[in-house]
Amino acid sequence: MKVLVIYYSQSGKTKRLAEEIAKNFKVAGNEVELASIEPVKEKDYTTNVREAREGVEAKIKPAVADVSGYDLICVGTPVWSSSPATSVNGYIASITGIKGKKVACFATCGGGSAGSTLEKLRTKLEGKEAIVVDTFGIDSTRPFSEDVRQSVKDFVRKLMV
Numbered sequence: 001m002k003v004l005v006i007y008y009s010q011s012g013k014t015k016r017l018a019e020e021i022a023k024n025f026k027v028a029g030n031e032v033e034l035a036s037i038e039p040v041k042e043k044d045y046t047t048n049v050r051e052a053r054e055g056v057e058a059k060i061k062p063a064v065a066d067v068s069g070y071d072l073i074c075v076g077t078p079v080w081s082s083s084p085a086t087s088v089n090g091y092i093a094s095i096t097g098i099k100g101k102k103v104a105c106f107a108t109c110g111g112g113s114a115g116s117t118l119e120k121l122r123t124k125l126e127g128k129e130a131i132v133v134d135t136f137g138i139d140s141t142r143p144f145s146e147d148v149r150q151s152v153k154d155f156v157r158k159l160m161v
Contacts, residue, residue: 007076008037008087013140024156052080058090068097079109099129108140
């Protein structure tokens, strides 16, 4: 299976989760591309959170926009005010070749729940006619412990079925 794991991370926590997801796919024998979403202009956290709540689609640097060559796309974001990061919104707006593709969403949050963020991602992706097969969120304030690693393994295993 050819897998794209693409994410935005301002603090490095979502990047770490993306790397763990990609590693688990590779260990299982899949072809994996790990890529980051980079905004054209990084903004301060307060502005990012306000704009995320408003659903702003940030301008991003070129990323893997055409996903037609992948069997599975995993999209990751930090939780900002119960919403995806503006760079992830911008990426989803620019993505092509997503119709009918399997997609999984993942998120990191600094406490609370990633539920509403993951639901917003699902809605955006389904609006582009993607098939969202699963979502996964972690509390990034907790240590990246063995139980978190096991949860990531379980998430990846379900996606390979």
